[in-house]
Amino acid sequence: MKAVYTWGAILVIVLASVVGDVLLARAMKQVGDVGELRRRVGVFGVMGRTLGNSNFLFGVAAMAAAFFSLLFALSWGDVSLVAPAAASLTFIGNAVAAKIFLHERVDRRRWIAASLVAAGVALLAG
Amino acid sequence: MNFRKYLVLAGVTVFAAAGDSMLSHGMKQTGSISPNHLQGVIFAILNPWVAIGILLLLAFFATYMTALSWADLTYVLPATSLGYVILALVAKFVLHEQVSPMRWLGIALISGGVGFIAGGPELTEHGQDGELDEHCAIPTAKSPLLAKDARNGAPTGVEL
Numbered sequence: 001m002k003a004v005y006t007w008g009a010i011l012v013i014v015l016a017s018v019v020g021d022v023l024l025a026r027a028m029k030q031v032g033d034v035g036e037l038r039r040r041v042g043v044f045g046v047m048g049r050t051l052g053n054s055n056f057l058f059g060v061a062a063m064a065a066a067f068f069s070l071l072f073a074l075s076w077g078d079v080s081l082v083a084p085a086a087a088s089l090t091f092i093g094n095a096v097a098a099k100i101f102l103h104e105r106v107d108r109r110r111w112i113a114a115s116l117v118a119a120g121v122a123l124l125a126g
Numbered sequence: 127m128n129f130r131k132y133l134v135l136a137g138v139t140v141f142a143a144a145g146d147s148m149l150s151h152g153m154k155q156t157g158s159i160s161p162n163h164l165q166g167v168i169f170a171i172l173n174p175w176v177a178i179g180i181l182l183l184l185a186f187f188a189t190y191m192t193a194l195s196w197a198d199l200t201y202v203l204p205a206t207s208l209g210y211v212i213l214a215l216v217a218k219f220v221l222h223e224q225v226s227p228m229r230w231l232g233i234a235l236i237s238g239g240v241g242f243i244a245g246g247p248e249l250t251e252h253g254q255d256g257e258l259d260e261h262c263a264i265p266t267a268k269s270p271l272l273a274k275d276a277r278n279g280a281p282t283g284v285e286l
Contacts, residue, residue, distance in 0.1 A: 123232030
């Protein structure tokens with residue numbers, strides 16, 4: 001039964017961080033190239049546009065949810081399973097979500113990269 | 127990709143790794159914080175290592191957002207995962223911790239993953255791509271012909 005809870009927590013963490021990453025990526029695409037923008041409207045202009053973007057705010061909220069669910073899961077779950085599993089699956093989840101929701105062209109090169117990094121992170125943190 | 131953009135990606139990588147290390151070092155000094163004594167958090171922030179760690183993680187967030195403003199999520203995430211490798215190397219050569227063969231294998235896999243995307247374009251063309259996107263943040267080149275030209279102009283590595 002404990003395994004079910006642990007994997008449930010891992011799923012929540014992965015979902016929250018994928019939602020956060022996708023929203024933040026979408027927000028920054030809407031804001032536009034920060035380097036170009038800074039030249040036109042200055043640093044505070046860039047910050048204003050970013051902080052005023054609703055996708056950005058929801059993205060930060062999702063990231064905070066992911067962070068606190070990780071803390072929560074670590075307080076009772078198995079650290080050597082929760083941390084690497086969550087970090088590793090987030091890479092795969094992001095690749096799937098970026099393809100579906102951000103319409104990024106996730107070609108074979110990027111799938112291989114995401115899988116290698118996910119496997120590597122699982123080994124490093126495990 | 128120009129030099130400035132590689133610098134931003136390097137910033138994401140280094141700030142994340144350094145920030146996490148500083149936080150971890152500082153939190154080991156302050157000791158564990160129990161939910162019943164949340165004022166412990168304030169003492170934790172007063173620890174210089176924790177404070178520097180938080181500043182570095184803010185720098186990480188700023189550079190991460192900058193990178194996402196001109197590159198795909200599926201490019202930025204693997205590209206900046208070298209931070210895990212940096213952490214392992216710091217553990218080995220600075221902290222003189224034992225790095226197991228499994229961890230070395232992990233380092234090799236991550237490095238391989240980064241190598242895989244490094245040669246490819248950083249941004250999917252939604253009518254815009256590569257060199258064209260270097261100069262405009264707003265999608266402009268909607269026509270397939272322009273997109274094709276942009277693709278030809280984009281730096282591409284080994285095709286899979």
